[in-house]
Amino acid sequence: MSLQQPAVFCNMVGDWPALHWNAKYLSAVLDGKTIQFRLGLKTVGLVPQFETSCSYVKATLEEFLAWSCGQPSCLSGPFSCYEYSKYWAYADYKYIARIFEDKPEIFQDIRWSDFGFPGRSGKESTLWIGSEGANTPCHLDSYGCNLVLQIQGRKRWHLFPPGDTSFLYPTRIPYEESSVFSKVNITNPDLKRFPKFRNTTAHVVTLSPGQVLLVPRHWWHYVESIDPVTISINSWIELDADHEARVEEAITRMLVCAIKSAENPSDGDPWLNPTEVEATSHEINLQYLNKAVSAYFKSRKASESEQPCSSSTGAEQRTTASCKRKKREVGCEPEGCRLLTHELGFSTFKAANLQKIPFGPHLIQVLPQSQETSSMGAVAVESDGRDLLHGNEGGHFGKLHCTGKQLVMSNDCEMPAYKMDSDGSPNASQTALSTNDLLDCLVNPHVINLVARLLLERTRV
Incomplete structure (x- = not known):
């Protein structure tokens, strides 16, 4: 680990x-x-x-x-x-x-x-x-x-x-x-x-x-x-880190569902992946968020109580779970599948303080x-044949459901939200930002991580 x-x-x-x-x-x-x-x-x-x-x-x-x-x-x-x-x-x-x-x-x-x-x-x-x-x-x-x-x-x-x-x-x-x-x-x-x-x-x-x-x-x-x-x-x-990740996912779900559900359905934007059953309501999403926050603090309390007995030579096991990408065919309700996973009884592993395993x-x-x-x-x-620059810049981290209708194969290419001038810069006179452009900024992994940390700090206080 x-x-x-x-x-x-x-x-x-x-x-x-x-x-x-x-x-x-x-x-x-x-x-x-x-x-x-x-x-x-x-x-x-x-x-x-x-x-x-x-x-x-x-x-x-x-x-x-x-x-x-x-x-x-x-x-x-x-x-x-x-x-x-x-x-x-x-x-x-x-x-x-x-x-x-x-x-x-x-x-x-x-x-x-x-x-x-x-x-x-x-x-x-x-x-x-x-x-x-x-x-x-x-x-x-x-x-x-x-x-x-x-x-x-x-x-x-x-x-x-x-x-x-x-x-x-x-x-x-x-x-x-x-x-x-x-x-x-x-x-x-x-x-x-x-x-x-x-x-x-x-x-x-x-x-x-x-x-x-x-x-x-x-x-x-x-x-x-x-x-x-x-x-x-x-x-x-x-992993133990999944507790905070669930809070981030609950925030993301709330924002995406709220903004995309407000759009005109006739726009035909298939924003829900076929693995998601439906766009959950604001009330349900708020329940998700509160349960994720509660599970986070419950796990922290359990972790702090176990610290005196912890060992630096092995991975600690918890009775906490993440229900990973549960698909439509599994048939579990959202509340029980994703954000109530602390009740399911799988093991969670912590890798802190571990050295290289031989x-x-x-x-x-x-x-x-x-x-x-x-x-x-x-x-x-192997190499995939691309001319890549092997830089180490950045320090970032950050991870889709449709209604049950049959999806139709499309070979159309996605069009950019704006047209470019010959020098590759946006043509200001033709700029047309979309809801998706806004969401790419609002729910960017770095932004959501910051919001989750601020929310958890506010809740703790």
């Missing part, structure tokens, strides 16, 4: 039964059960392909395999409407406790206890199944840190440190609790609109089957499948591109 940059664990999960969870095996276990897939275009534009611009289908894993393997369209069900050469498909954020609720014995195939988290199994894990090209937009997670096991195929991870936040142009539109998105398509950046992106320090690693990646707190990441079928499992590890040859650091070495063994750390 003391690691402050990404690392790949090798030879740690060789005896995990989950390593046999390839697509054919899972298809047999699911036995015709349908799951939701997100479909996006393989073409790469200048704008990130957010979840709000994707299409969605419910299909079996057997139909997904028939489609991805080029079998007759009669076997691919709803995928037959999407040409494989033009589209990718992703069954993402599938909570194992939900899709295998009738087979709880399968939870034990995943043993996060081997990484020092007693009792953590598949019940606290998430499944990802994708075709070649499937990806998640570049974002950071507000809560916890992330352990990811690759099972089938390979995925390429593009990671950026918390200090690069201002260079990645953070946005909360589309909105999802616990996700701060980047406005930059990092695989094809628009450097005219986002010139500071040149200052980012990219860490790029290809994760192969049997390897586990640690994504530390507030590290940005863009993930893409590079093989015909990829399967991975992750678990978000709760994992030996099983732990490989993910280095910045400028520090690549040939000693990385089977771990593919």
Whole structure:
């Protein structure tokens, strides 16, 4: 838990039964059960392909395999409407406790206890199944840190440190609790609109089957499948810092919902991510905020009472939880899922005062591109081919739901809020600021962090 940059664990999960969870095996276990897939275009534009611009289908894993393997369209069900050469498909954020609720014995195939988290199994894990090209937009997670096991195929991870936040142009539109998105398509950046992106320090690693990646707190990441079928499992590890992060998220939710809900619905701006059920009311959001603040002070009081018994040689465990990116399919109410997480009973870990943990040859650091070495063994750390300036400027940190309607694929590029003169400066006569422009400033991670600290100080007094 003391690691402050990404690392790949090798030879740690060789005896995990989950390593046999390839697509054919899972298809047999699911036995015709349908799951939701997100479909996006393989073409790469200048704008990130957010979840709000994707299409969605419910299909079996057997139909997904028939489609991805080029079998007759009669076997691919709803995928037959999407040409494989033009589209990718992703069954993402599938909570194992939900899709295998009738087979709880399968939870034990995943043993996060081997990484020092007693009792953590598949019940606290998430499944990802994708075709070649499937990806998640570049974002950071507000809560916890992330352990990811690759099972089938390979995925390429593009990671950026918390200090690069201002260079990645953070946005909360589309909105999802616990996700701060980047406005930059990092695989094809628009450097005219986002010139500071040149200052980012990219860490790029290809994760192969049997390897586990640690994504530390507030590290940005863009993930893409590079093989015909990829399967991975992750678990978000709760941290003490999540208590303050929940206050920040409650403030963000209140501002975004209040301002965006006041807009004319006919504007057609899909500001809620498909993972959010609805725009919550001001009254509900105020309840969120008060509960988050109460949970924060409750955790502080518990922490202060435990200090005399604390040890500097191990991670302290709490009975506090963060409900990480609970998706629509989990079916839990907002009050019980996100901001009442102190009642759920997961463990929270504190990394303060810990020294470097000697994992030996099983732990490989993910280095910045400028520090690549040939000693990385089977771990593919690579350059993504961009001309980046590897600066260390900044010290920033900062992490979307739609109503249930079918989302329509759109290939339109996002238009800037203003037109530019030939020298690249804004044309004052044509400037037209939007609500989203205002929100990008109001709910910028740095601003929200300051507001949360001021609010907590006022409440404490």
